[in-house]
Amino acid sequence: MSGTPRPPLSRRQLLKGSLALAACAGRLRPDWAWAEDSRTRPAPAGEPEITRWALLSDTHVAADPQDHYHAFYPYRNLQEVIAQIACDPPDGLVITGDLARLKGKREDYQNFRTLLTPIDRRPIYLGLGNHDDRDGFFRVFPDRCEHPGIVKNKHITLAQAGPVRMIVLDTLLKVNGLLGRLGDSQRTWLETVLQSCDDRPTILFLHHAPHMNLLDRRRLFEIIKPQGKIKAVVSGHSHRYEYSEVAGIHLISLPSTGYTIWSDAPVGWVDAKLTARGGEFTLHAFEGDCTLDGHTHTLRWRA
Numbered sequence: 001m002s003g004t005p006r007p008p009l010s011r012r013q014l015l016k017g018s019l020a021l022a023a024c025a026g027r028l029r030p031d032w033a034w035a036e037d038s039r040t041r042p043a044p045a046g047e048p049e050i051t052r053w054a055l056l057s058d059t060h061v062a063a064d065p066q067d068h069y070h071a072f073y074p075y076r077n078l079q080e081v082i083a084q085i086a087c088d089p090p091d092g093l094v095i096t097g098d099l100a101r102l103k104g105k106r107e108d109y110q111n112f113r114t115l116l117t118p119i120d121r122r123p124i125y126l127g128l129g130n131h132d133d134r135d136g137f138f139r140v141f142p143d144r145c146e147h148p149g150i151v152k153n154k155h156i157t158l159a160q161a162g163p164v165r166m167i168v169l170d171t172l173l174k175v176n177g178l179l180g181r182l183g184d185s186q187r188t189w190l191e192t193v194l195q196s197c198d199d200r201p202t203i204l205f206l207h208h209a210p211h212m213n214l215l216d217r218r219r220l221f222e223i224i225k226p227q228g229k230i231k232a233v234v235s236g237h238s239h240r241y242e243y244s245e246v247a248g249i250h251l252i253s254l255p256s257t258g259y260t261i262w263s264d265a266p267v268g269w270v271d272a273k274l275t276a277r278g279g280e281f282t283l284h285a286f287e288g289d290c291t292l293d294g295h296t297h298t299l300r301w302r303a
Helices: 011-025 073-086 106-115 136-139 182-195 217-224
Strands: 051-056 092-095 124-126 155-159 164-168 202-205 230-233 242-246 249-253 266-274 278-288 297-300
Touching: 073 266, 073 278, 092 249, 106 136, 124 155, 124 278, 182 217
Parallel strands: 051 092, 092 124, 164 202, 202 230, 230 249
Antiparallel strands: 051 266, 155 164, 242 249, 266 278, 278 297
8 A cells, every 4th residue: 555645736737637638538539439339349360359448446536636545546546547548448448336435426426527538438337336326426427317217226237348248237225335235126127137138248347346245145146146148247345456256257356446445455447358258357556556567367257
């Protein structure tokens, strides 16, 4: 964990960072938009189709850009990450919740959305966590209310990303609480979708790690274990970067982009290259424990 707090950014530094972001943003192709389907990158002859996604979690952006937790400044951390991503844009992004600092204030989401501007022509799928608030979120992201009737009071995204399917679930139970829950309606919806869709490899994204504070973890696995199309569950919440496996399903715990409370955990994001056979997950760490910065974890999907 960083030992020395970084001083507040000067006006000149803020301007310099904004210009750098704008320069990278100018490289984006204008034909991208917020969308349900993403493009895939051409693969060499005989190689599997590939889609590349940036995976983030726990951005914890506050209304005050100078808000910090110990030595970590979430606003400038996300600013730095978006600059990295914008200079080599992936096919899209998934951010698995705790977008806001603590209570999901409207001003938190306004800053959060502004920070995404350099890459907002890419598909961006957002989950909600225990430090988010649906009212504040939808006031700033009204475009995310396209299908409000899928599951009442839950924000869900179902998308096809080339060779894989992505399902972003909502585990928000109580704003600024600790526990998370999918709930009966969302689990029923998930089970129905999985039974009716094709066998395309499917990755679930949710905020609460299945092993940490998710109240209906057992019922979730009763649904997904028999479904061979479920290959991985990606989550945040723990502020740790970890890999494990249950019944052949890969459990991927993303690092926090905002801050960490662990001395041996990185602050950063993950660059994921996904195919129908598996995935390569590369850590980009810039604070905290950076020992694994640049390391790629290769996973093969269960049959």
